[in-house]
Amino acid sequence: MEKYDFLFIQKKWQKYWEEHNFYRAEDFSDKPKYYILVMFPYPSGSGLHVGHCRNYIPADVIARYKRMKGFNVLHPIGYDAFGLPAENYAIQKGIPPKIVTQNNIKTFRRQLRMLGLSYDWSREINTSDPEYYKWTEWFFELLYKRGLAHENVSSEWWCPHCKTILANEQVIDGKCWRCGTPVVKKELKEWFFKITSYADKLLDDLNNIDWPERIKSMQRNWIGKSKGAEVNFVAVDPSGNEHNVPVFTTRVDTIFGVTFLVLAPEHPLVKKVTTRENIEKVEKYLEDAQRKREIDRLSTEKEKTGIFTGSYAINPLNGEKVPIYIGDYVVYSYGTGAVMGVPAHDLRDFVFAKKHSIPIKQVISPAGKETELNEAYTEDGILVNSGKFSGLKSAEAREKIVSYMEEKGIGNSIVRYHIRDWIISRQRYWGAPIPIVHCPVHGAVPVPEEDLPVLLPDEVDFTPRDSGESPLANDPDFVNTTCPVCGKPSERETDTQDGFACSSWYFLRYADPHNDKEPFSRDKVNYWLPVDLYIGGAEHAVMHLLYSRFYTHVLYDAGLIGFKEPFKKLLNQGMILGPDHQKMSKSKGNVINPDDVIKKYGTDTLRAYVLFIGPFDTDAAWSTEGINGVHRFINRFWNLFANLADSNKVLSFDSEKEISVVTDKWIRKITKQMESFKFNTMLSSFMEWLNYLVKISNENKDIIYTKAFRNSVETFVQMIAPAVPHVSEELWHMLGHSESVHLSKWPEPKGIHKEDKTDIIIEVNGKLRDKVKVAKGLSEEEVKEIAFASSKVEKFVEGKDIGRIIFVKDKLLNIVLKR
RNA sequence: GCCGAAGUGGCGGAACUGGCAGACGCGGCGGACUCAAAAUCCGCAGGGGUUCAGAGCCCCGUGAGGGUUCGAUUCCCUCCUUCGGCACCA
Numbered sequence: 001m002e003k004y005d006f007l008f009i010q011k012k013w014q015k016y017w018e019e020h021n022f023y024r025a026e027d028f029s030d031k032p033k034y035y036i037l038v039m040f041p042y043p044s045g046s047g048l049h050v051g052h053c054r055n056y057i058p059a060d061v062i063a064r065y066k067r068m069k070g071f072n073v074l075h076p077i078g079y080d081a082f083g084l085p086a087e088n089y090a091i092q093k094g095i096p097p098k099i100v101t102q103n104n105i106k107t108f109r110r111q112l113r114m115l116g117l118s119y120d121w122s123r124e125i126n127t128s129d130p131e132y133y134k135w136t137e138w139f140f141e142l143l144y145k146r147g148l149a150h151e152n153v154s155s156e157w158w159c160p161h162c163k164t165i166l167a168n169e170q171v172i173d174g175k176c177w178r179c180g181t182p183v184v185k186k187e188l189k190e191w192f193f194k195i196t197s198y199a200d201k202l203l204d205d206l207n208n209i210d211w212p213e214r215i216k217s218m219q220r221n222w223i224g225k226s227k228g229a230e231v232n233f234v235a236v237d238p239s240g241n242e243h244n245v246p247v248f249t250t251r252v253d254t255i256f257g258v259t260f261l262v263l264a265p266e267h268p269l270v271k272k273v274t275t276r277e278n279i280e281k282v283e284k285y286l287e288d289a290q291r292k293r294e295i296d297r298l299s300t301e302k303e304k305t306g307i308f309t310g311s312y313a314i315n316p317l318n319g320e321k322v323p324i325y326i327g328d329y330v331v332y333s334y335g336t337g338a339v340m341g342v343p344a345h346d347l348r349d350f351v352f353a354k355k356h357s358i359p360i361k362q363v364i365s366p367a368g369k370e371t372e373l374n375e376a377y378t379e380d381g382i383l384v385n386s387g388k389f390s391g392l393k394s395a396e397a398r399e400k401i402v403s404y405m406e407e408k409g410i411g412n413s414i415v416r417y418h419i420r421d422w423i424i425s426r427q428r429y430w431g432a433p434i435p436i437v438h439c440p441v442h443g444a445v446p447v448p449e450e451d452l453p454v455l456l457p458d459e460v461d462f463t464p465r466d467s468g469e470s471p472l473a474n475d476p477d478f479v480n481t482t483c484p485v486c487g488k489p490s491e492r493e494t495d496t497q498d499g500f501a502c503s504s505w506y507f508l509r510y511a512d513p514h515n516d517k518e519p520f521s522r523d524k525v526n527y528w529l530p531v532d533l534y535i536g537g538a539e540h541a542v543m544h545l546l547y548s549r550f551y552t553h554v555l556y557d558a559g560l561i562g563f564k565e566p567f568k569k570l571l572n573q574g575m576i577l578g579p580d581h582q583k584m585s586k587s588k589g590n591v592i593n594p595d596d597v598i599k600k601y602g603t604d605t606l607r608a609y610v611l612f613i614g615p616f617d618t619d620a621a622w623s624t625e626g627i628n629g630v631h632r633f634i635n636r637f638w639n640l641f642a643n644l645a646d647s648n649k650v651l652s653f654d655s656e657k658e659i660s661v662v663t664d665k666w667i668r669k670i671t672k673q674m675e676s677f678k679f680n681t682m683l684s685s686f687m688e689w690l691n692y693l694v695k696i697s698n699e700n701k702d703i704i705y706t707k708a709f710r711n712s713v714e715t716f717v718q719m720i721a722p723a724v725p726h727v728s729e730e731l732w733h734m735l736g737h738s739e740s741v742h743l744s745k746w747p748e749p750k751g752i753h754k755e756d757k758t759d760i761i762i763e764v765n766g767k768l769r770d771k772v773k774v775a776k777g778l779s780e781e782e783v784k785e786i787a788f789a790s791s792k793v794e795k796f797v798e799g800k801d802i803g804r805i806i807f808v809k810d811k812l813l814n815i816v817l818k819r
Numbered sequence: 820g821c822c823g824a825a826g827u828g829g830c831g832g833a834a835c836u837g838g839c840a841g842a843c844g845c846g847g848c849g850g851a852c853u854c855a856a857a858a859u860c861c862g863c864a865g866g867g868g869u870u871c872a873g874a875g876c877c878c879c880g881u882g883a884g885g886g887u888u889c890g891a892u893u894c895c896c897u898c899c900u901u902c903g904g905c906a907c908c909a
Binding site for chain 2: 212221226247250251262304327329331336339340341541612613614623639672688759767812814816
């Protein structure tokens with residue numbers, strides 16, 4: 001018998017598939033389309049790791065399965081090649097990023113091919129290729145033309161290690177998302193994309209996509225919509241001048257309960273309203289607040305400190321005079337930087353009021369009358385002490401009060417968002433240039449479309465700078481140009497685009513990757529998109545996944561595509577942890593390299609193990625013993641099935657029907673598991689199926705020569721082919737087929753009926769007491785008779801009164817005793 | 820604090836719509852093969868009790884407590900723990 005030579009087999013079939021152009025996606029075929037996409041890799045120097053496998057292998061299984069089911073499958077791959085690590089590595093080694101990236105891509109390509117992934121390689125893309133980034137630039141201009149890109153001088157987060165400005169989404173816990181260095185504020189001129197004008201659309205359409213709730217809730221959170229009102233309080237400064245102080249509130253129904261006002265320390269009014277006798281204390285407080293912020297911005301200590309300014313403000317609704325405080329629990333960048341204090345109905349205000357002995361005035365009550373308050377009552381209720389609004393319910397009061405304020409010109413309804421515009425400028429070399437020319441006369445002018453792409457110069461010192469200036473600024477050949485409008489000497493924009501700009505549209509390019517006239521043909525994109533299934537890590541929840549949705553919405557509004565949401569269904573794969581249950585990292589020395597695993601066990605074992613390791617969307621630890629078990633499984637079916645290879649003996653036994661029944665059962669079960677992405681239990685099913693086949697062939701050596709057994713084996717091989725494509729292809733041919741198993745049709749159950757017996761569970765008081773094998777379809781009376789004949793049942797029933805009988809046909813009989 | 824996910828043997832994890840808890844795999848134990856070991860193959864195995872022993876039989880058991888139900892890992896309530904996210908958001 002032939003030995004299972006996995007390295008030979010995988011090499012042989014990978015070559016065969018490539019030579020015969022398997023897996024090419026056909027534009028506009030008659031078959032139904034299925035677009036399955038994995039988040040494309042960043043080609044780092046360390047190559048592919050097992051984490052990639054957790055995503056790419058299951059995706060490939062689905063792609064192969066869908067092909068067998070008759071779909072026209074698009075399963076593409078490419079490289080998210082612009083970005084800091086390649087550049088940093090390049091700086092370290094003195095090699096241009098372009099070369100570094102090319103080398104890394106070569107490694108990735110080799111490793112991806114080794115995994116036997118069924119990509120359509122003819123559609124491979126690379127975001128750092130001018131043929132690609134030409135269109136990244138083109139989209140920048142599209143956004144610019146649609147009024148969605150603007151330039152602003154502002155103070156934003158800067159990573160001192162990466163030496164670039166970051167978008168808000170890319171600052172995590174006050175640290176750079178890439179390198180973990182604490183960020184600082186830096187004032188620079190930046191380009192912004194107006195994602196804020198899509199906040200509502202991005203929020204609303206979350207309801208129309210099949211994504212994990214976790215990701216949706218993170219996006220909702222990030223967009224952070226809150227409806228409320230802006231109320232104009234009037235502050236009176238020490239010289240008697242009046243100043244307007246708008247405050248933002250979501251609980252305008254509590255407005256009659258305002259007993260103080262708090263300004264953020266940075267609020268410009270602070271200096272104006274502070275009275276002479278308070279000025280010293282206030283200045284000290286501001287200084288302390290400043291220092292505190294720098295020292296521990298992340299402190300969980302939430303003491304409500306504050307200080308009185310000495311001045312008062314008028315509540316425009318009831319004319320009451322309330323003291324103005326300064327407090328650092330008020331954030332200047334959110335809302336108006338000023339808050340009305342309603343201690344009776346807000347937890348923080350309550351604490352603040354207690355601390356500063358400010359009166360607490362109840363205006364909301366659950367029952368509609370004043371009650372004793374020991375803590376803030378933050379629920380909705382019925383208004384009390386609220387003038388003509390008393391007696392209204394909170395929700396109604398909010399509407400009435402807002403209309404009243406609008407009428408009087410003292411306030412209005414307003415919607416606030418947490419999300420801010422997306423800063424696109426990066427002060428780094430290795431990215432897509434921003435296609436803008438700064439003309440002394442015409443200002444920022446987009447580069448004419450026919451002149452795109454603005455090429456990234458090769459010969460340049462790409463070391464990043466602390467100055468906030470891009471390395472490109474030091475290349476006169478790049479910088480100096482003429483204005484596209486007037487021809488006057490002008491300077492190019494030297495910042496490059498955030499790498500996320502490149503990845504915000506790559507899934508569209510796969511539909512038409514070689515188009516040099518436009519980013520994609522509308523027809524092709526409308527044929528292939530939206531993506532039916534997108535698989536990738538959850539870490540991109542509010543970065544890539546939000547930006548891509550934004551681009552897609554913009555393209556829809558621009559009439560370039562016929563759909564608003566890019567990814568119909570999203571799945572997040574779990575992480576693969578080291579054998580020590582820790583995140584894999586070089587420093588911990590617990591990194592598993594796929595190359596080594598393949599050398600030892602072959603690609604099919606790696607694939608099967610990654611599928612078997614645990615539920616697809618949860619983290620799982622790598623186990624050397626675990627992979628051994630899976631390898632053993634593959635060897636076991638190889639050994640059994642290979643027996644049939646050269647034989648054309650055909651025998652016939654009575655037990656054949658049972659084999660067909662079992663085969664049918666597994667077809668149904670495995671298909672279901674495949675459809676619901678339960679790869680771990682799918683592998684278990686194959687193991688059980690094999691255990692059955694082994695068992696019956698141990699009982700009777702000749703059973704393997706029956707038609708039913710051979711059919712079961714062939715069905716097994718076909719169905720496991722998406723998971724372990726090489727060994728199944730080899731066995732399929734050994735079993736006498738000349739066409740690829742991957743071109744065969746996914747097996748359907750033949751509808752062979754199970755034996756007409758079934759196990760019925762007999763319970764007494766809901767406890768299992770006996771199990772009987774009976775003919776199917778027996779009536780309650782018949783089963784009852786059998787049940788009461790059982791000695792096991794009798795023991796529990798004897799001498800007791802029978803209450804009722806629960807009967808589930810062909811399944812269970814429960815005898816309930818009277819108490 | 821808020822939002823989300825999850826708690827099942829020694830371990831990873833199964834269980835359809837409320838109906839046999841622990842599939843499958845790992846590790847463990849016993850046996851076969853072998854001079855021996857490895858590999859391979861066959862078998863056992865939730866915990867406890869009863870029993871000389873085995874079969875058998877009984878009790879307990881899905882984070883804790885309560886509820887609904889003939890019957891709950893599954894549904895409801897309260898709580899605890901772990902992980903992930905957001906966080907003075909007014």
